[in-house]
Amino acid sequence: MKAAVLTQFGAPLEVRDVPDPVAGSGEVLVEVLAAGVAPYAAEVFSGKRQYPLVPPVIPGIGGVGRVVQVGPDSTRLRVGDLVWCDSTVRSRDDALTPDITLQGWSSRGEGGARLARYMHDGSFAELMRVPTENVFPLPATAGENPARWAAVTVHAISYGGLLAGGLAAGETLLVSGATGNLGSSAVAVAFALGAGRVIAPGRNQAMLELLADRFGPRLCPVTLTGDEAGDRAAMSVAADCPIDMVIDLLPPSAPSSASRAAAMTVREGGRVVLMGGVGMLGGDDLALPYPWIMRNSITVRGQWMYPRSANVGIIRLIGSGTLDLAPERTTSFSLAAVNDAIAHAAAHGSPFDRTSITPVDD
Template sequence: MRAALLRKFGAPLDLAEVTVAPPGPGEVLVRVAASGVCGSDLKAIAGTSPVVTHLPCVLGHESAGTVEAVGPGVASVRPGDAVVVAMNGPCGKCRECVRGRVHLCGGRARMAAIMGLTADGTTRLRAGGEVVRPYIGIGSFAEKAVVGEAMCVKVGKDDPLDLLALTACAVVTGVGAVLNTARVEPGASVLVVGCGGVGLNVVQGAVLAGATTIIAADIAESKLRLAREFGATHTIAADDLADRVGAIVRGGADYAFDVTGVPGVLAAAFAATRPGGTTVMVGSPAADAAVQIPPGLLFGSRRLMGTQGGDANPARDLPLLAALHRAGRLRLDALVSERLPLDAVNDAVRHVKEGGVARSVLVF
C-alpha cells in the first residue's frame, strides 16, 4: 500500500510503499476511506508526542473505511462491513472496563496499541525492510490499516465515511467532553475556548445537552463565525475571559471547556466559572507544562477535570453520533474545510498548522 511516513521529526511526511502483513488473531484489515488530520498528528510530527518513540511511523488516527479481511477469532465484523476506527479498543476485562470506564482500559492490547504495537509486541507494517509503527495502533494516513477488532465500530453501508471518520476523534472528543465528562445539564451556561475542529464539537455537545447560553471564545473571527453556525449564542475574543464572560452570565459560566492546550488559557477559563462551576481540560498541554490556579478559587467548590477522548465508550458513542447525524442533529459536513488526496498530505498538515481550517480530510 501507499502510506505517508514520518521518518524525521520536524520534516515533511514521506509518501512510500509499505508492505502490510495479513491480520493476526483478533485483528482486522481495513481499507481506509477517509482520515482526518488532527492536532495530535502535528504534535507527533513536531516530536512532542509521548507515544511516538520509534520512526518511521504512519500517522493518522481519525478514520473510517471498509473491512477487507479479518484474522482468526474475529466475530463482530466481516469483509465488506463499513466501520469507524475508534481511537481505543477496550479489552472488556480489566478493572476499569468492568467498572464501565472503558476509556481508561489498561489491557495489554490497548496499551501496546498506544505505542504502535500489537499485543505480541510487533507490527504488521514494513517499508524497505524497516519496521514501521502505526500511530496509536491505527496509522490511517495510508490506504490500509490493521487494527484490533474492538476498535472497529460498524456503521451503515450508506453512511458517508468521509464524514463519519471525524466522529472517531474530533466529534467524540468534543461532544463526549460535554455529555460524558462534564455531564452538562439542560439550561446550563457553557464557555468554550478554542473553536477549531474539537471546539466546534464541544459547542455541538452543549447544544445537544440543552445548554441555553453557549459562549465561544477564540482569537480568530473566522472560527467565531463557525461557532455561531454550530450553535454558540455568544462569541467573544479569547482574552480577559472572566470579565467578558461575567458581562454575559453574572458570576461566571456553569461550565468551561479549554480546547487550546495552553496552560494560561486553562487557568483563565477556570477563573471564568462561577462558584460551583466545572472546567474541563480538553486540549492537552505539553507534558512538562504547569497550570497555576489561585487557591482561593478552589474554595468556591470549583472543579478542574481532564478528559481522554471525550471519555468515550466507542461501541456506545460512535453509533449514537452516526444516528444523530442521520437525524440532522449533529453537523458533520460543515466541519470539513477541504478534502485532499494522500499525495497532498503535507498540504493538509500545513493547513491545519496554520489554523485556517476546521478539519482537513484525506480521502482515498
Template structure:
C-alpha cells in the same frame, strides 16, 4: 478460520523512516487478520492540524521507526479474525485511533499513527502488533476500535430517509469526538450554560457544535480571534462570544453578565498556559459548577483552594474518550442532531492522495472552524 474476501498480496503505504527525512510511499505486504483484529480498506483518514510537526520531530512525540503514520479513519472491513462476532465483511466502520491494552486499558494507551504513550506497556502496543496506522490502502485494527456505522442512514439520500453525507464528511467525527468526551464526563445537560475556551481552534470550535447538539441553553465562546468568534456566533442564536483580552477582570465581568454559568470546558493549547481566561472562566462559574480540562497545558497550575471548596466546584480531567462514548456519539450523529454538512458550516477543506501527503499537512495547518482535511488512499 478468518472471515475475509480477496486481499491483494501487497498494498501502498506512507512510511516514516526518520523525522529528518520526508515520508516515503512504499509497497509492502498487505496485513492479514488474526484473533482480535480486522483488516480494513481505508476510504478516508483524518489529518491533524499539527501533523507536519509530529513527523518532522518538532513536537518530539515518541513512536517506533519505521512505521506507518495515520489517525482515525473511515473504512470498509475486508477481512476479520476468527473471534469476530458482530462485525461483518463489507461493513462501513469508523476507526478510532485510541488503542488500549486489553489487559491494562488505563496505562497502556496509544494514538495509532501518532504517539506511543509514555509507559512501557503502551510502548509495547505500538512497537509490536499495532505499529502501523491508516495512511495506507489497508490497515489492521483491533476489533473494538472498529465502530459500526449506519451506512444507509449516513450516506443514503435525503429522499430515502438518509442524511446524504459523503464518506469524507464523516471524518468530522474524529474532531467532534474529542470534546464530546470531556462534555459528557462533566454531564452537560440540556438548557445549561457552558463556556468553551479557546473556542476558535479546531477542537474548540468543535466543542461549540457538540455543546449545541447536546442541548446547551447558551454556549459562550471565548477566544482572541474576533473574526473567528464572529463566524461562530452566526451558527446559532444560543451562542454568545467573549473576547480573551488578557484582562481577567474585564473577562470576568463580561462572563457574569451571561450567567449563571454551569460548565467551563477548557481545551487550551500548550502556549496558552498563562492565558487569563483560565481564571476568569473559573471565577465566573456558579455554585456547584463543573470544569472539564482537555487541553495540552503541561505546567502545574495553582487554583483558588478556598473558592473551589466554598462554591462546591468540580474539576474533571479527560483524555480522549471511552468506547462507550464513541458509540453514544455515533448515535448522536446518526440522529441528525449534530449535522456534518456544509449547510451547518462543516466542510472538507481538501482531499489528498497518499503521494500528496505534504500538501495535506500544509493545508491542515491552516484549516478554519468546521473544516477538515483528509487523505484518501
C-alpha cells in the same frame, strides 16, 4: 499496499509500498476510505510536539473504511461493512486502568509505549489493522462522503469531554478555545446535546463571528484581551447566568492564565474539564486556587480522549442529523499528496475546516 511513512522527525512523509498488515485473533483488517489530518499534524511530524511516535511509522488518527477481514471473535461484523476505526487502543489485561495508545499517533506511559510497539501503524495507508473492539458500524449514508465522516475523530474527542463533565440539556457551557478546530467542535456537539447557552471566548474576531452566525443567539462570543481578571469578568457578564461547566481545549501554545481565567467563571458546584494541551511544552502550571476549589465545591477533571461508548454516541448524533456535518468544509487529498494535505491542514485549522486523505482515490 501503499502507505505514507514517517521515516524520521523533521522529514516529509514518504509514500511507499509496504507489506500488507495481517490481522490476528481479536483484530480486523480494514480498507481505509478516508482519514482525517489534524491541523497540528505538521507539529507532530516535525517533533515540535514531542509525541512518543517511534519512526518508521505509518501515522494517522483513526478513519472510515470497509472491513476486509474479521477475526474469529467477531460475531456481528461482516466483510464489506462500512465502519469507523477508533484510534484509542486500550490494553485488555486491566479493566480498571488500562494502558492506552493512540494508534499511529501517541501513547501514555511505558505500558502505552509497549502497546504502541505492537499496534504501531495508523490510517495513512490503503489498509489498517485494528482491534475488533475499535471498529464501529456506520450508517450506509456515510459511504456517500467518507471524507466528511472522517471528522468523527474531532467530534468524538469533544463529545468525550462533555460526557466527562456530565453536560445536561439546558445547561450553560463555556468552551475555552472555542475558535479552534477542536473547541468549535465542542460548541457544535454541546448544542447537539441540548446545551441552553454556550459561551465562546477567543481573540480571533472573524472566527467568533463565524460561530455566532452558525449558532445564533444561544452562542455568546467574548473577545479576549489577555488580561486575566478582565477576561474572566467579561466571560461572566456575557453568560448573564451561572456557568454550569467549563471545558478547556486550548492548545500547547496558550498561556495557563487563559485556562485559569475561563475555569474560574464556573458557578459554585460547577465542573471544569481539562482536555487541551496547556503546559505540555513548558510554561507555568495552571495553579487553580485551593480555597476557591474547596469553598465553592468545584469539580476539576482531566480527560484524555473518550470512552469506547462515545464512538457509538457520536455516530448516532451525526447519523441522525442532530450533529450536522453539512456546514463543514472538507478538503480531500490522495495518499500520494499526503504532504500537501499536512500543509493544508496546518493553514486551515479554523472552525469546521477539515482535511482528509482518501487512499482509495490513488
